[in-house]
């Protein structure tokens with residue numbers, strides 16, 4: 001099935017596709033360790049293939065292969081621009097829609113959907129495809145953020161909160177839904193997944209330099225919205241000023257929060273302690 005997407009790599013951040021490639025790399029570097037820890041806690045089956053749906057540049061696909069040498073990984077993505085950056089990683093890749101995966105039923109031990117569902121106005125067909133390609137008991141892991149639960153920062157700059165609210169409104173108009181995470185536990189259950197769990201993870205600038213959070217706190221995220229007319233140049237200038245004051249403050253603190261929503265394809269005995277169906 002054709003699945004519409006609100007995602008255009010040329011219009012996510014400053015610098016067009018090149019800017020997005022850099023943003024995806026920074027985002028993976030920041031939180032991959034936490035995500036891997038959770039995948040392992042959830043029983044990532046390292047002997048069966050993992051399919052990274054919406055793998056983009058393959059940042060995380062490549063990191064998974066390096067961290068789990070026995071794990072066969074493959075990526076599927078609709079963006080040929082981003083897949084071109086993944087090719088050098090030597091990972092099996094396919095261009096294609098998340099709603100119609102070029103994969104046999106029951107052929108995957110796990111499926112990863114990382115920051116993909118927030119771009120899809122209709123996530124259910126993609127969850128159905130994930131279930132189809134998973135073997136019984138296979139793991140589906142969705143990594144997402146929520147716009148109202150993105151994290152914490154101190155000091156607080158009220159002027160940036162206004163800009164974030166305007167940006168959130170504008171993004172909704174493009175088909176992006178950064179509140180999709182709240183619907184996912186129920187959507188996974190309705191799609192037939194069992195043992196649905198939510199695992200939060202957090203990273204702070206006690207662990208990594210403040211500049212590692214540029215993609216989340218910096219002004220680049222607002223540049224395409226200025227080009228669209230949803231934000232003004234004055235908004236962009238305020239965002240840049242706030243970010244510069246924040247990163248120059250030795251006492252500034254930031255915590256970024258992410259969520260893994262996971263479930264298991266039906267047809268296999270429970271493998272995770274304490275999980276409910």
Ligand SMILES: C[S@@+](CC[C@H](N)C(=O)[O-])C[C@H]1O[C@@H](n2cnc3c(N)ncnc32)[C@H](O)[C@@H]1O
Nearest residue numbers: 003005054055056077078079097098114115116
């Ligand atoms: C924010 S990027 C995340 C990329 C990668 N998962 C990561 O975490 O680095 C979203 C990705 O989803 C892909 N995507 C969006 N809609 C899609 C669809 N309908 N079918 C396949 N891929 C899709 C985009 O092309 C893009 O690579």
